[in-house]
Amino acid sequence: MNAQPPEDQEQLTLSAREVEHGERLLYRLTEFGRLLWESGINVGPHQLLDVAETLNAIDITNQEDFYHTLKCSLITRHEQEPIFEQMFYYFWSMRSKVDKKGENANDKGMKREERQMRLPPSERKRLAEHLKTSESRKELRGEMRPTERKQTAEEDIGDSENDQGDPQGTAYSAIEQLRKKDFENFTWEEVQEAKRLMAEMHWNLGQRSTRRKAPARSGSYPDMRRMVRHNLKYGAEMIELTWREIKQKPRPLVIICDISGSMSLYSRLLLHFIHTISNGLLNVETFVFGTRLTRITRQLKRRDVDDAVRDVSKSVQDWSGGTRIGDALHYFNYHWARRVLGRGAVVLIISDGWDRGDADTLRVEMDRLQHSCHRLIWLNPLLGSPDYRPLTIGMKTSLPFIDDFVPSHNLDSLISLGHLLSNIDDSRPNRSTSARRKAVSAWSNRTKRP
Amino acid sequence: MEQAQFSQLNKFATIEDVQQAMFSQHYIADRSLATAVFLSLKRRKPLLLEGEPGVGKTEIAKVLSALLNTRLIRLQCYEGIDVNTAVYEWNYTRQMLHIRMLEASEVNRQDEMKEIFGPDFLMQRPLLQAIDPNNTTPPVLLIDELDRSDEEFEAYLLELLSDFQITIPEIGTIQAKEPPFVIITSNRTREIHDALRRRCLYYWIDYPTLEKEYQIILTRMPEAPERLSQQVTKFVHELRSLELYKAPGISETLDWMSSLLALDQQELTEGAVRDSLGALLKYQDDLLKIGGLDIGKIIQKLRGAS
Numbered sequence: 156m157n158a159q160p161p162e163d164q165e166q167l168t169l170s171a172r173e174v175e176h177g178e179r180l181l182y183r184l185t186e187f188g189r190l191l192w193e194s195g196i197n198v199g200p201h202q203l204l205d206v207a208e209t210l211n212a213i214d215i216t217n218q219e220d221f222y223h224t225l226k227c228s229l230i231t232r233h234e235q236e237p238i239f240e241q242m243f244y245y246f247w248s249m250r251s252k253v254d255k256k257g258e259n260a261n262d263k264g265m266k267r268e269e270r271q272m273r274l275p276p277s278e279r280k281r282l283a284e285h286l287k288t289s290e291s292r293k294e295l296r297g298e299m300r301p302t303e304r305k306q307t308a309e310e311d312i313g314d315s316e317n318d319q320g321d322p323q324g325t326a327y328s329a330i331e332q333l334r335k336k337d338f339e340n341f342t343w344e345e346v347q348e349a350k351r352l353m354a355e356m357h358w359n360l361g362q363r364s365t366r367r368k369a370p371a372r373s374g375s376y377p378d379m380r381r382m383v384r385h386n387l388k389y390g391a392e393m394i395e396l397t398w399r400e401i402k403q404k405p406r407p408l409v410i411i412c413d414i415s416g417s418m419s420l421y422s423r424l425l426l427h428f429i430h431t432i433s434n435g436l437l438n439v440e441t442f443v444f445g446t447r448l449t450r451i452t453r454q455l456k457r458r459d460v461d462d463a464v465r466d467v468s469k470s471v472q473d474w475s476g477g478t479r480i481g482d483a484l485h486y487f488n489y490h491w492a493r494r495v496l497g498r499g500a501v502v503l504i505i506s507d508g509w510d511r512g513d514a515d516t517l518r519v520e521m522d523r524l525q526h527s528c529h530r531l532i533w534l535n536p537l538l539g540s541p542d543y544r545p546l547t548i549g550m551k552t553s554l555p556f557i558d559d560f561v562p563s564h565n566l567d568s569l570i571s572l573g574h575l576l577s578n579i580d581d582s583r584p585n586r587s588t589s590a591r592r593k594a595v596s597a598w599s600n601r602t603k604r605p
Numbered sequence: 606m607e608q609a610q611f612s613q614l615n616k617f618a619t620i621e622d623v624q625q626a627m628f629s630q631h632y633i634a635d636r637s638l639a640t641a642v643f644l645s646l647k648r649r650k651p652l653l654l655e656g657e658p659g660v661g662k663t664e665i666a667k668v669l670s671a672l673l674n675t676r677l678i679r680l681q682c683y684e685g686i687d688v689n690t691a692v693y694e695w696n697y698t699r700q701m702l703h704i705r706m707l708e709a710s711e712v713n714r715q716d717e718m719k720e721i722f723g724p725d726f727l728m729q730r731p732l733l734q735a736i737d738p739n740n741t742t743p744p745v746l747l748i749d750e751l752d753r754s755d756e757e758f759e760a761y762l763l764e765l766l767s768d769f770q771i772t773i774p775e776i777g778t779i780q781a782k783e784p785p786f787v788i789i790t791s792n793r794t795r796e797i798h799d800a801l802r803r804r805c806l807y808y809w810i811d812y813p814t815l816e817k818e819y820q821i822i823l824t825r826m827p828e829a830p831e832r833l834s835q836q837v838t839k840f841v842h843e844l845r846s847l848e849l850y851k852a853p854g855i856s857e858t859l860d861w862m863s864s865l866l867a868l869d870q871q872e873l874t875e876g877a878v879r880d881s882l883g884a885l886l887k888y889q890d891d892l893l894k895i896g897g898l899d900i901g902k903i904i905q906k907l908r909g910a911s
Contacts, residue, residue: 202803228807365685487846498795
């Protein structure tokens with residue numbers, strides 16, 4: 156760092172009042188950073204320091220410039236712009252008016268204290284569990300049907316009698332049974348057990364060859380740099396050969412999950428499943444849909460699964476409503492496909508195929524989706540029952556565009572999904588050309604309509 | 606960080622100066638964009654530009670290099686880009702020839718061998734060129750379409766962008782005398798990592814407003830008839846309000862405009878629009894969708910409005 160004497164002198168000549176103003180601005184800036192942080196824009200102290208320095212360069216009495224400066228320094232994504240804008244006006248225009256009145260100075264102090272008292276939900280839950288309060292149980296009860304609740308109560312009694320006997324053996328066979336049982340018939344305890352088992356599952360996804368090369372013992376590309384180096388000792392006679400080989404990387408995974416009414420028995424449990432997948436794999440994007448598509452990747456990034464699921468339910472507005480798969484996929488194709496389907500992505504759709512939308516739309520969008528991803532897998536919880544036939548219009552329309560149609564009704568099916576995912580290789584699946592032709596005609600039908 | 610010594614910078618004392626200067630290079634920038642550019646110049650921080658394709662992200666780097674009267678070094682990213690193609694590579698052929706020559710002439714080989722991995726045998730790639738201490742003026746470094754590169758390359762950039770130095774094991778650390786002006790663009794086909802975003806100023810370039818786009822056409826194509834420019838701007842805006850797979854950007858508008866000029870049009874007519882629509886829309890779906898509309902009616906509407 157270079158000392159800058161002229162500026163130092165200038166600072167010395169600042170009046171006490173000006174210094175106070177500067178400090179106040181810094182203080183306000185920190186508060187603003189905190190507000191942004193709380194509303195989901197990740198602002199660190201480093202950035203705030205940086206902004207403070209940046210503000211030297213502009214005239215901060217010009218509110219417009221002040222706004223743009225803070226904006227381009229503090230936000231990092233386009234999606235954050237609306238939040239930032241609101242927070243900016245809330246904090247710098249509305250709050251400052253309130254502050255001037257000096258009414259709620261006490262109030263503010265209170266709030267800060269409260270904030271410190273507030274624990275993150277996961278911690279609170281743990282605390283609650285620890286104190287044996289029933290808060291967390293109550294929340295999860297909603298997942299059971301009333302009859303099952305009664306059952307659970309009965310089983311609870313039965314369990315205590317059966318407790319003798321080999322604990323390991325029973326536990327193992329219990330798990331075996333659990334793995335085969337349809338999610339639909341789960342009791343509350345079983346849901347908990349299933350969640351625990353899911354959390355223990357390990358995931359890996361088929362690899363794809365990247366275009367990068369890494370040094371390797373043997374390979375197809377000469378590593379010239381190492382070769383020259385290694386052979387200097389022989390007077391640059393190429394005696395020891397060194398190689399580079401193409402690097403492998405797991406493919407990205409995109410999950411699109413149906414959370415409409417007909418899926419409600421499964422959707423919460425499947426969310427747990429999705430949470431474990433997205434935390435177990437590197438590159439996972441998640442969307443849910445009923446009548447509209449919502450991206451929940453960020454919510455699922457939270458470590459604690461219950462926090463994550465709670466966050467998801469807050470941000471999703473169409474739980475257990477109707478389904479329009481075609482429209483949801485249309486939105487996905489137009490707004491997200493280009494951003495998340497690069498690099499040979501595998502797409503996982505989880506839905507029972509009950510659709511109230513337009514079949515032509517669905518056909519067109521399924522076709523487009525299939526052709527823009529490496530592999531399209533459809534998980535259908537109904538497929539587990541032996542006499543299920545894909546007769547609903549939605550399922551019938553989608554079927555020709557699906558590369559793998561697999562069940563997802565019990566834990567076993569999820570485990571075999573794991574095998575399927577890890578076996579995905581570079582080869583392209585066979586795709587039906589007649590389906591494509593139909594899609595093209597559906598597409599021109601649709602565009603002809605006014 | 607050292608204070609900027611680069612004399613060209615003194616021209617830009619305020620945001621207005623930057624805006625004016627960009628205008629003189631035929632780039633119409635909002636005040637918000639001018640602020641971002643101004644700050645990036647002042648603070649010597651990389652500017653990360655995102656936005657739909659064709660809204661003028663890359664153009665900013667070109668304009669900037671013209672403004673500052675300095676070299677533009679462009680690094681086009683692609684999948685698999687690595688140190689050898691982006692930073693430096695040893696000239697192996699020359700190295701080996703040199704060794705052969707040394708063998709022939711019986712000079713002091715021990716010392717000469719060391720030179721094999723010296724600056725003479727180094728081939729500079731864009732990133733190394735950008736921070737070369739021998740640069741008389743700091744260049745503008747454009748890292749174009751960063752989203753196309755792999756995560757590994759992005760991680761490598763982190764080090765470069767925070768310290769503006771590159772370490773070559775055989776030679777040592779090379780540091781820029783004055784950091785270059787860095788512009789990074791991304792089309793969001795992959796999310797850029799937060800760590801990199803935090804080191805940059807961020808700006809999202811949106812589609813321009815009607816007035817702004819009209820102004821852009823006027824400055825870029827002063828020879829175009831006024832009526833045609835107005836109608837073209839309105840027509841393109843009409844298209845952007847429809848749901849298209851790929852809405853036309855400004856570069857498409859300009860492209861279309863020059864196609865219409867090549868067709869000797871004074872005003873928009875349905876026939877000319879249909880013939881030249883390919884300059885504006887690049888997907889078959891979109892072409893069919895717009896082709897199915899009553900273009901004559903849209904033009905009528907535009908004329909009525911103007």
